[in-house]
Amino acid sequence: xxxxxxxIVDLKKHYHxxxxxxxxxxxxxxxxxxxxFEIAPGEVLSLVGESGCGKSTVGRTLTHLEQATSGHALFxxxxxxxxxxxxxxxxxxxxxxxxxxxxASLNPRLKIEQTLGEPLFIHGLCSTWEEARNKIAIMLETVxxxxxxxxxxxxxxxxxxxxxxxxxxxxxxxxxxxIADEAVSALDVSIQAQVLNLIKKLQQDSGISMxxxxxxxxxxxxxxxxxxxxxxxxxxxxxxxxxIFEAPKHEYTRKLLSSIPRVKTxxxxx
Amino acid sequence: xxxxxxxxxxxxxxxxxxxxxxxxxVSFSVDDNETLGIVGESGCGKSLTALAIxxxxxxxxxxxTGGSIRFDGMDLLTLSERERxxxxxxQMAMIFQEPMTSLNPVYRIGDQIIENIRQHQKMTKAQAxxxxxxxxxxxxxxxxxxxxxxxxxxxxxxxxxxxxxxxxLSCDPKLLIADEPTTALxxxxxxxxxxxxxxxxxxxGTAIxxxxxxxxxxxxxxxKVAVMYRGRVAEAAETESLFLELAHPYTRGLLNSMPVVDSxxxxxxxIPGRVxxxxxxxxxxxxxxxCASATELCLTTVPKETEFKHGHSVQCHFPGKVAP
Ligand SMILES: Nc1ncnc2c1ncn2[C@@H]1O[C@H](COP(=O)(O)OP(=O)(O)OP(=O)(O)O)[C@@H](O)[C@H]1O
Ligand SMILES: Nc1ncnc2c1ncn2[C@@H]1O[C@H](COP(=O)(O)OP(=O)(O)O)[C@@H](O)[C@H]1O
Ligand code: SF4
Ligand SMILES: [Mg+2]
Ligand SMILES: [Mg+2]
Numbered sequence: 001x002x003x004x005x006x007x008i009v010d011l012k013k014h015y016h017x018x019x020x021x022x023x024x025x026x027x028x029x030x031x032x033x034x035x036x037f038e039i040a041p042g043e044v045l046s047l048v049g050e051s052g053c054g055k056s057t058v059g060r061t062l063t064h065l066e067q068a069t070s071g072h073a074l075f076x077x078x079x080x081x082x083x084x085x086x087x088x089x090x091x092x093x094x095x096x097x098x099x100x101x102x103x104a105s106l107n108p109r110l111k112i113e114q115t116l117g118e119p120l121f122i123h124g125l126c127s128t129w130e131e132a133r134n135k136i137a138i139m140l141e142t143v144x145x146x147x148x149x150x151x152x153x154x155x156x157x158x159x160x161x162x163x164x165x166x167x168x169x170x171x172x173x174x175x176x177x178x179i180a181d182e183a184v185s186a187l188d189v190s191i192q193a194q195v196l197n198l199i200k201k202l203q204q205d206s207g208i209s210m211x212x213x214x215x216x217x218x219x220x221x222x223x224x225x226x227x228x229x230x231x232x233x234x235x236x237x238x239x240x241x242x243x244i245f246e247a248p249k250h251e252y253t254r255k256l257l258s259s260i261p262r263v264k265t266x267x268x269x270x
Numbered sequence: 271x272x273x274x275x276x277x278x279x280x281x282x283x284x285x286x287x288x289x290x291x292x293x294x295x296v297s298f299s300v301d302d303n304e305t306l307g308i309v310g311e312s313g314c315g316k317s318l319t320a321l322a323i324x325x326x327x328x329x330x331x332x333x334x335t336g337g338s339i340r341f342d343g344m345d346l347l348t349l350s351e352r353e354r355x356x357x358x359x360x361q362m363a364m365i366f367q368e369p370m371t372s373l374n375p376v377y378r379i380g381d382q383i384i385e386n387i388r389q390h391q392k393m394t395k396a397q398a399x400x401x402x403x404x405x406x407x408x409x410x411x412x413x414x415x416x417x418x419x420x421x422x423x424x425x426x427x428x429x430x431x432x433x434x435x436x437x438x439l440s441c442d443p444k445l446l447i448a449d450e451p452t453t454a455l456x457x458x459x460x461x462x463x464x465x466x467x468x469x470x471x472x473x474x475g476t477a478i479x480x481x482x483x484x485x486x487x488x489x490x491x492x493x494k495v496a497v498m499y500r501g502r503v504a505e506a507a508e509t510e511s512l513f514l515e516l517a518h519p520y521t522r523g524l525l526n527s528m529p530v531v532d533s534x535x536x537x538x539x540x541i542p543g544r545v546x547x548x549x550x551x552x553x554x555x556x557x558x559x560x561c562a563s564a565t566e567l568c569l570t571t572v573p574k575e576t577e578f579k580h581g582h583s584v585q586c587h588f589p590g591k592v593a594p
Contacts, residue, residue: 050456051427158544188311189483193527193540200537215456222529222538245531259457260531261464261486266514 003077004038005209006062006177011035011071011081013057031057033233035071039177044203044210046220049230050256055213058230059179062211063097064088075177093123096175098166100182105166106154112136113150116169123173139172140165143198160191164198171202178203181213196222217260221245229253272299273342273477274323274445280336281318281327281501283548290548293318294501295337295575300445303471305478307492307509309485309524311545314498316481320447323479325358342444359390363438365431367450372434373422380406380418383437390441405436409466428459432466439470449481464491485525489513497521500545500556503575507582517578517590519561555586563588 013032032054039045047055061068064085073081080091099105106115116139117132126132137147143164154162163183170178183199184192200223203210214220220227221241228238229252237250248254281293293315300306308316321327322334325346339346342361346354366372374382383405384398393401399418406414409432422430431451438446448467452460468491471478482488488495489509496506497518505518516522526539543560546552555573558564567587578589 050458160544188545189485189524190311190527190541191544193529193538194542196529197537197540216529217457217531218529221531221534242534255458257531259461261460261484261490262530262532263485263489263513263525263528264510265516265525266510 002040004074005041005043005076006039006211007036007072007074008038008058008062009036009072009074011058011061011073012069013054013061013066014069030233032061032068035230035233035235037228037235037238039209039211041176041209042207043226044212044224045226045228046212046214046224047228047230048214048217048220048256050215053230054233055215055230056181059097059181059211059213063095063179065097093119093173094176096170096173096178098163098170098178098180098183100185106162106169108154110153111150112140112152112154112165115154115165116140116150116172119169119173125173135172136168139168142171142202143168144194158191160187160195163187163195167195167199167202171206174206175208177209177211179211179213182215183212184219185214185216192219199223217245217256229256271340271343272301274301274479275299275340276319276323276337277340278337279319279322279339280334281315281322281332282335283332284330285548289335291335292332292501292548293322296496296498296501296503297337297575298496298503298506300477300479302444302477303475304494305468305471305480305492307488307495308479308481308498309483309488309495310498311483311524313500313545313548315501316498317449319498320364320449320479320481323445324362324364324447325354326364360441361443362445362447363441363443364447364449365434365438365451367453373430375422378419378421379425379433380420383433383440386437387440401440402436405440406433408439408470409433409436410462411436426459428455428463431455431459431463435463435466435470439474442474443476445477445479447479447481450483451480452487453482453484460487467491485528497524502556502585503583504557504586505582505584507579511579511582515578515582515590517582517584518586519563520557523560557586563591 011032012034015029015031017027017029035058037045047058049055060066062073068081071081072079075091080088113133113136116136120126120132120135126135136150140147140149145164184195187195212223224241227241227244228235231252237253244253248257277297279293279296282289283292296319298306310316323339327333380402383402387393387398387401403414403418406418411417411429411432452463455463480491492509494508495512496503499520504520505512516525523541527541529538541560554570555568558568573585573587575583575585576589578584
């Protein structure tokens with residue numbers, strides 16, 4: 001394997017909460033409790049697990065939305081986990097995040113061209129609006145939208161279209177690593193399939209690395225090269241996709257896999 | 271005659287002075303001991319259909335504009351308000367997707383169920399409390415005689431949903447409508463809740479309508495299925511027949527869109543386009559803009575419900591003729 005793009009070593013995030021009772025003990029919630037993994041260039045690693053197991057917390061600490069408690073996170077060899085925000089700034093463009101609810105992350109007052117264009121200026125990727133609009137038009141086409149939509153506002157779009165715009169906003173910055181947190185979970189099945197295909201295509205064409213966070217094992221099987229199964233703040237099993245799905249070793253992985261309701265088409269025996 | 275028979279149900283929403291149809295000529299039936307699965311993407315009219323049966327479509331914006339709902343031989347839509355209430359409270363119950371929003375956070379769960387029981391049945395407080403403990407143990411809440419005094423926030427999502435099931439069962443309903451009861455739950459918890467519902471059905475013979483957007487959930491739990499698309503039943507059949515034939519292009523498209531855990535595919539066969547909004551007027555078959563099998567006829571004429579096989583109906587001009 002080539003040098004990893006990202007290596008996480010013993011990542012921890014502990015939350016200290018005050019008890020509701022006056023003399024109660026303080027509680028420590030070990031949301032992420034010693035997580036390590038690597039992602040190679042061009043690789044998609046999925047983090048899968050049930051609600052509250054710490055998946056999003058991993059994503060949030062890696063994008064500096066939250067300060068990690070301890071550990072190391074190396075991006076191209078450089079440890080950025082504990083960097084100050086000014087030190088981290090140059091990496092912001094390289095490490096981008098796609099969220100579950102694109103609406104919450106799109107400013108409702110801004111036209112799509114502003115939402116997609118302004119980061120281009122901030123990161124010095126273009127110097128005139130003409131240049132920006134050209135890039136935006138190409139990017140919108142790439143995510144399957146009519147470039148004309150750049151003149152419109154987020155509320156005019158359906159959930160699937162907003163997620164396409166959310167993806168465009170990330171991909172236009174040409175990041176090296178994308179962290180997608182439940183990026184297709186809010187979408188209806190038929191739209192989810194379109195967006196999943198799109199993410200997979202863009203990932204393969206651009207060769208970016210991806211940390212794909214999801215609770216849906218079907219989605220995870222479709223998108224990943226490798227899979228890490230999380231449970232109570234720890235990775236209980238990590239391996240190539242086929243190892244995890246065809247020969248799961250950990251009891252918890254097996255329990256997850258056997259809980260999924262399956263469609264019986266009556267053709268299985270044929 | 272089945273316990274519940276819905277025939278040609280029509281529901282409309284009034285918006286900007288217009289009456290927009292949201293549910294159109296929907297028909298199905300459920301009997302004791304039977305589970306009907308209703309499946310479809312968001313906005314296709316599943317919840318409104320459920321609320322119509324429960325008599326919960328109050329207000330002026332959404333109303334029933336046609337058809338009949340017969341329960342135990344009575345036409346619910348022609349009953350007086352009072353007669354209806356007594357049936358709704360005692361013989362039908364509904365559970366919703368988000369258990370937290372249907373439980374009152376400031377009252378103990380036991381008190382909420384006791385209240386519900388005493389609204390519909392003559393019982394002393396102590397009797398009702400015993401009944402609640404019994405119900406909580408029925409839905410497999412550990413230490414029911416202690417948990418009866420818990421507040422909703424002290425329970426997990428799966429436990430809260432089980433409390434909702436206990437509440438729904440508290441007056442021994444003949445019909446239970448569960449609208450996305452496990453959508454907010456983890457898969458392992460979902461399995462427990464679905465197993466529990468199946469188990470209770472075996473014991474009590476309840477008729478169940480299970481609404482879900484997940485074909486896997488429907489396949490594993492239902493005896494028969496109605497697939498809805500934009501307010502209509504696209505395809506309805508016994509579960510086995512439905513998944514074997516996939517006679518409507520939408521049903522097949524929905525199944526092909528699902529990424530599955532048991533095999534690898536390079537690209538999902540997504541259905542192109544999106545569900546048209548209520549405001550978008552459409553002629554012909556509502557699915558035609560997204561359908562690979564569409565012809566001229568589909569653009570102009572709404573397909574009639576045709577019997578594809580015995581007990582298997584399809585609203586499509588070319589049922590079963592979809593490319594495999
Ligand atoms: N700000 C916070 N303060 C205290 N506890 C928190 C905080 N944020 C998260 N947690 C806790 O940390 C744990 C992990 O949360 P996280 O959001 O990472 O879960 P997740 O795996 O993404 O779950 P989901 O699938 O529901 O999104 C949970 O127990 C959560 O309650
Ligand atoms: N109270 C309401 N007022 C106006 N429109 C509504 C109302 N409730 C539902 N609708 C619309 O009716 C359609 C069907 O809704 P619903 O039955 O909730 O769908 P679902 O299949 O997701 O349960 C949707 O287009 C929805 O936006
Ligand atoms: S009627 Fe025509 S458009 Fe509609 S589902 Fe059938 S083939 Fe497709
Ligand atoms: Mg999360
Ligand atoms: Mg609904």
